[in-house]
Amino acid sequence: MDRKGFELLLKKTADFLSCSVVIMKDGHLLGNWGNTDRQFAGNCIKNFDLINHPVIISDQSHFLCEKCKNKPVCSLKREFYVPVAGKQFGAAFQWAAPVVNTDGLLSFLEELVKSAVELLEAVHNEKEKEFLHQVVCRQGEWINRGLLMVSAEEELLYHNTLARNNHMMDTYLNSIAKSSESHNVGMSDVPFSVIPIHCGKEFMGNLVVSQSQNSAEAEWQQRVQNEKPFQYIVGRDASLTNCISIAEQVSYTNSTILIRGESGTGKERFAYAIHQNSYRKDRPFVAINCAAIPESLLESELFGYEEGSFTGAKRGGKKGKIEMADGGTLFLDEIGDMPPALQAKLLRVLQNKKIERIGSVGSVSIDVRIICATNRNLEDLIKQNRFREDLFYRINVIPIYLPPLRTRYEDIVLLLHYYTRKYCVLMQKDFKTFSPELLEQLKQYEWKGNVRELENIVEYSVMMCSKDEITFEHIPAYLQKRFHQTAEASPPSGDGIKNISLPQAKQELNRLLEQYGHSTEAKREIAAHMGVSLATLYRRLKKYGM
Amino acid sequence: MKKIDRSWIMPLIYGGLFLGSGGGGKSDILRMALERFFDSGKTVTLISPDELEDDSYYFTTAMMGSTELTEEYFISGQEGVGLIRHLSGLTGYTPQGIMGIEGITINILYTMLVAGLADLPLIDGDSMGRAFPELQMTTMHLHNLSSNPAVLYDSSGNLHEFHEEDTFLLELGIRKILFENGGVGYFAGFVNSGKLFKQIIIPNTLSFCSEIGEAFIHSKSSQDLVQRLLPVTRNSLYGSCIQLFCGVVQDIQHVQKLNWNRIHLKGKNEFNGESFTILVHNENLIAFRENKIAAMVPDIITFVDLNTLKPVQNNDIYPEMEVMVVGMPAPLVLRTQKALNIVGPQCFGYKSRYQSLEEIYFDYYFS
Numbered sequence A: 001m002d003r004k005g006f007e008l009l010l011k012k013t014a015d016f017l018s019c020s021v022v023i024m025k026d027g028h029l030l031g032n033w034g035n036t037d038r039q040f041a042g043n044c045i046k047n048f049d050l051i052n053h054p055v056i057i058s059d060q061s062h063f064l065c066e067k068c069k070n071k072p073v074c075s076l077k078r079e080f081y082v083p084v085a086g087k088q089f090g091a092a093f094q095w096a097a098p099v100v101n102t103d104g105l106l107s108f109l110e111e112l113v114k115s116a117v118e119l120l121e122a123v124h125n126e127k128e129k130e131f132l133h134q135v136v137c138r139q140g141e142w143i144n145r146g147l148l149m150v151s152a153e154e155e156l157l158y159h160n161t162l163a164r165n166n167h168m169m170d171t172y173l174n175s176i177a178k179s180s181e182s183h184n185v186g187m188s189d190v191p192f193s194v195i196p197i198h199c200g201k202e203f204m205g206n207l208v209v210s211q212s213q214n215s216a217e218a219e220w221q222q223r224v225q226n227e228k229p230f231q232y233i234v235g236r237d238a239s240l241t242n243c244i245s246i247a248e249q250v251s252y253t254n255s256t257i258l259i260r261g262e263s264g265t266g267k268e269r270f271a272y273a274i275h276q277n278s279y280r281k282d283r284p285f286v287a288i289n290c291a292a293i294p295e296s297l298l299e300s301e302l303f304g305y306e307e308g309s310f311t312g313a314k315r316g317g318k319k320g321k322i323e324m325a326d327g328g329t330l331f332l333d334e335i336g337d338m339p340p341a342l343q344a345k346l347l348r349v350l351q352n353k354k355i356e357r358i359g360s361v362g363s364v365s366i367d368v369r370i371i372c373a374t375n376r377n378l379e380d381l382i383k384q385n386r387f388r389e390d391l392f393y394r395i396n397v398i399p400i401y402l403p404p405l406r407t408r409y410e411d412i413v414l415l416l417h418y419y420t421r422k423y424c425v426l427m428q429k430d431f432k433t434f435s436p437e438l439l440e441q442l443k444q445y446e447w448k449g450n451v452r453e454l455e456n457i458v459e460y461s462v463m464m465c466s467k468d469e470i471t472f473e474h475i476p477a478y479l480q481k482r483f484h485q486t487a488e489a490s491p492p493s494g495d496g497i498k499n500i501s502l503p504q505a506k507q508e509l510n511r512l513l514e515q516y517g518h519s520t521e522a523k524r525e526i527a528a529h530m531g532v533s534l535a536t537l538y539r540r541l542k543k544y545g546m
Numbered sequence B: 001m002k003k004i005d006r007s008w009i010m011p012l013i014y015g016g017l018f019l020g021s022g023g024g025g026k027s028d029i030l031r032m033a034l035e036r037f038f039d040s041g042k043t044v045t046l047i048s049p050d051e052l053e054d055d056s057y058y059f060t061t062a063m064m065g066s067t068e069l070t071e072e073y074f075i076s077g078q079e080g081v082g083l084i085r086h087l088s089g090l091t092g093y094t095p096q097g098i099m100g101i102e103g104i105t106i107n108i109l110y111t112m113l114v115a116g117l118a119d120l121p122l123i124d125g126d127s128m129g130r131a132f133p134e135l136q137m138t139t140m141h142l143h144n145l146s147s148n149p150a151v152l153y154d155s156s157g158n159l160h161e162f163h164e165e166d167t168f169l170l171e172l173g174i175r176k177i178l179f180e181n182g183g184v185g186y187f188a189g190f191v192n193s194g195k196l197f198k199q200i201i202i203p204n205t206l207s208f209c210s211e212i213g214e215a216f217i218h219s220k221s222s223q224d225l226v227q228r229l230l231p232v233t234r235n236s237l238y239g240s241c242i243q244l245f246c247g248v249v250q251d252i253q254h255v256q257k258l259n260w261n262r263i264h265l266k267g268k269n270e271f272n273g274e275s276f277t278i279l280v281h282n283e284n285l286i287a288f289r290e291n292k293i294a295a296m297v298p299d300i301i302t303f304v305d306l307n308t309l310k311p312v313q314n315n316d317i318y319p320e321m322e323v324m325v326v327g328m329p330a331p332l333v334l335r336t337q338k339a340l341n342i343v344g345p346q347c348f349g350y351k352s353r354y355q356s357l358e359e360i361y362f363d364y365y366f367s
Helices: A003-017 A038-050 A105-140 A161-165 A168-174 A215-226 A238-251 A267-276 A295-303 A340-352 A378-383 A389-395 A409-426 A436-444 A450-464 A477-488 A493-499 A502-516 A520-530 A534-543 B006-019 B028-039 B067-072 B078-091 B105-118 B167-180 B194-200 B205-218 B222-234 B337-343 B362-366
Strands: A020-025 A028-033 A055-057 A078-084 A089-095 A147-151 A156-159 A183-185 A192-199 A202-210 A257-260 A285-289 A329-333 A369-374 A398-401 B002-004 B044-047 B057-065 B095-100 B150-154 B159-162 B184-193 B242-255 B260-267 B275-281 B283-289 B292-296 B300-305 B310-312 B322-328
Touching: A003 A020, A003 A028, A003 A105, A078 A105, A147 A161, A147 A168, A156 A168, A161 A168, A161 A202, A168 A202, A238 A267, A238 A398, A257 A267, A267 A285, A267 A329, A267 A369, A295 A340, A340 A389, A378 A389, A409 A436, A409 A450, A409 A520, A409 B362, A436 A477, A502 A520, A502 A534, A520 A534, B006 B028, B006 B105, B006 B205, B006 B300, B006 B310, B028 B105, B044 B105, B057 B078, B057 B105, B057 B167, B057 B194, B078 B095, B078 B105, B078 B150, B078 B159, B078 B184, B095 B105, B150 B167, B159 B167, B167 B184, B184 B194, B205 B222, B222 B242, B222 B322, B242 B275, B242 B283, B242 B292, B283 B300
Parallel strands: A257 A369, A257 A398, A285 A329, A329 A369, B057 B095
Antiparallel strands: A020 A028, A020 A089, A055 A078, A078 A089, A147 A156, A147 A202, A183 A192, A192 A202, B002 B044, B057 B184, B150 B159, B150 B184, B242 B260, B242 B322, B260 B275, B275 B283, B283 B292, B300 B310, B300 B322
């Protein structure tokens, strides 16, 4: 008999006996049939722990009724209590009208209850299991650690997003620590603990938890996610803060954004900050570099495919990146390198908000915010017929131009310090500073690779330096050579002023002041242009009475 | 080059209290003196370290002694002007600007007042980047700069000259005089060229201090305050501030013999049920959350009064007060191994390795 059949039997019994049936566990209702008065049932059933054999209550002089607070208002005329031995289960049969004949009824009800309890217990356990699974799934996303539940047969029962992103299952399967003893496994990038779970003596499986964060860190990590993501972009240069301000404003909308800037200026970081600052932040952020994927694969990567659409296609087909980003943000890096045929297809996606998998006859509606980025001059590519003009206008809704690092003079030192702190801690080295001479050279350097180049140089220097101060000997060879050449090169144009006549020098300074302006920042730029320090520039301005 | 006017006073007071890391001193008399100065139509010129001329000379000034006694003396600023004149005579150099030694309210305001009265530019920077109790805890000492000559007015108006090459010997000499003469004095010294100063100064601390102060002035809630402080601190040579704890002061214990204080907090809001302890030796030096290190000197550990949303000195902490504890990494120059030998936790008697805020909260700083 299945659960429904049994419930029907209990209901019929209740009807036939003109009573109500209540089945409880630990004071909680598991099921009830007939016209149960839940208030009384709840009260009566609390007394199960006082009895260990079936009881019939015929009037309120019974000791169970003596303790009941509902005694003055109770309308029950007769009750059968049937506890199940060895379990905190029991049933109550309650009559609101006098029962004439109860001969043989008690033993029948006792058998019925035993069967009922066994069945309901199984159902309850199933519900409890499902409930616990839901709890794990929800809580698993909050703990800020990678979490895996793996069965004894090494079947993945559950993994949270962090574990999935860090490929923890692969790492776990490849590790030696899969036995049923507790382990701390120090992998290079994802250290984790393996906690064996037993039920009695039986090994049920392992709980695998990544160890990267202590509780304080995890809490801060959570807080960081709740805070404004743009606050975590280093830089106070006006051109950068202007970009941040624009990005913050548009992040709340669905408008397509085109981020332009030289390589290494942080376009992807910006795109991610926009995503994190939008209402889509809890949905996927999918990034794809259009220049990094072979042209033949890009279409299937972006749009996905149906089963059997080409040789080697996976069974069941595959979702494309656009579909994977549904509800979230799709970041198309190096959009200028997208093949023309795909440009047309992407244009249709932008216009219709629908995609067609390769080999599919139908289309799927999608809700994706698209952010594109490029370091190419799209206008030139349009002239060369290598980029579609209509796509350009479609993606260039909100253009953001990230400034190159060399124009963010003030930020160079901030970024040098930021990454020095980061790599000193990462490499577990003492903190270091830059020698004044090196710092001056780094401030004047052109930073063609922008922030990425700066970060790499700092990482290299911190690794190579075992002293308190990073000097020329600790920086990469190409940079040493470059700075050496600069020192040997002919004196910069500024020093040339020394060799020209006073009116000429004054005229040159006047020209530069007109070009750059008179603010301190402008004077700093003039000094950089002349290859002299700001103090020298001030001295010269003073000397020429300017 | 900027012009400082009266509007800078309050931001500098709050910013200086923040950088003071629990130390500081009463600043009301200095505030009033500066208000009088600015109200007379004068301004102070603030120059960035980049603007120092290599071959010109610059002086430093400071108020020294017990911070608790500073309110008991009338400070005019003229003592400092007199000291600079005297030092100029001793060295033969005409100063082209003045720099403060310590980055806390009382010394920022004092140096500003002296610069204004002496009509000299004020350098945007100092040699501690925060508050420290001793003269050798300066970047001058760190770079082995000579402290000869230096001059001091004690609180009775007596002028003292020092010709010590070593900063620690200078410190001892000054302490002896202050102990015998009222506990407070005015100092000028560390005469150095612009070229040298540019290499040792912790730059732009006054501008930074003012920006921090502005965040305190305009904040509307503790979270708003943190949100305002974050961009300012992150885009500085220090590093992002971090809310270390939020709670109620339970008790303050004085360990007289060792001259340490211990402040216990009981957590509230998201820190409910947790405990926090701060060890104080003039400044807030070490913080523990649930008996684990939460922050250490030379990183900055500051109390913020949750009722006023303003930074407070540890002298002004009282039981049942609701506070937030905010940390901020110190500039790198104060945290190299050499610097930690001078200003690290071991220099105050805490025999343990320095753990930076970035190390303790790595993901917060570098996620």
